[in-house]
Amino acid sequence: MRALEASRRLSRAIFTAASSSRLELLSSLDCHRSTAAASVGHGHAPLLRSPWLATQHRGVKVNASHVKPGNVIEKTGKIYRVLDAEHKQQGRGGAMMQMELRDVDTGNKVSLRFGTEEAVERVFVQEKSFTLLYTENEVAYLIESDTFEQVEVPLDLFGKAAAYLKDEMKVKLQLFDGKPLSASIPKRATCTIKEVHANVKGQTVTPRYTKALLDNGLTILVPSYLESGEEIFVNTEDDSYIGRAK
Template identity: 30%
Template sequence: MISTTDFKEGLIFENENGEIVEIVDYQHHRKSQARAVVRVKLRKLGSGSYVETSYRPEDKFKEVSVEKRPFMYLYSEGDMAHFMNNESYDQVAVPLDKLENQRKYLIENMECTGLYINDQLFDIVLPIKVVLTIKSTVPGVKGDTVSNLTKEAELETGVTIKVPLFINEGDKVIMDTRYCTYVERA
């Protein structure tokens, strides 16, 4: 059993509703006369959706045995994304609707991780930072660099993000896949 004192980012467990979740962020709060609580932001591994909740320090949760295997994204065809297990070279097809948030960062030959629970592929985890190419953006105007201004840019995968003015079409940028934000120029 896992208690709230064991919480850390990336921990995977079964919550009180029987859903398998991963801790994205957590904070321990205690007000002067009130009981302590642990506020947690969780990602549901089945759907990829996020939920915020609070737990008491005495709450216990069921531990989940997770095996991580290296995968490579190959291609998408119809409503399926095809991955290859880098150890056994087996190919696995995953429905695109199961990859809600991940699908907007997938590019061919991308290294990722497959999470297996009870020998069944449960989720695909992308690297935290990925390098993508700017497909289109408006040119930055010289003289607009006094303050920290941003502009919209479309990535090669079709996602629109905010980037600094000095980024141009064709530039490679590093993206944070957790928050869909620009990190730096590659």
């Protein structure tokens, strides 16, 4: 525990120091931008701060049946992140797509229906890789290794996958106009079995799988021959056992 706390303190120190350095660098860059802008003659368009922003709002028309959770769509001038998309049959009325959406600007959830062949504007998002420094008070502190950019995002951006977060884990953020919309982790994570549920007393045949409590608090099914203290690989998408880590 002392070693873990020391590691987190070091991560916080690095985060704070890197933030200060980055602010100084941005200040210097702003000065250079101002000088460059002053030297640009009339009739010349100013340089874009980020090429991504020039194409951020460009999307593509797709059938509603092709929209998946995690996608970002535009509807009546509003931008939504798709939380869930379910195909439903409406009897003689034909098939429909029932979508649970979150308004990117307000954070409010809405439920909308689309015809399966109805055209939907799917908006492209930017995906960036980060390293998790540590988590604290329902917040994840991340850093990009190449630019040392730091961000703080709420753990709920990771959804149920937040249970697998560990210091120094590589994660990805999906952003729209620089605003984090969602976050994802690797499909495979290493966990330690904390406790294996005992077999039912009087059972004559040993079951192939048994429930096991992991060090992150999740309970999954593992082969019955595994014991407490063993490290295993787990599929973070469906919480299924993959194999021994060693």
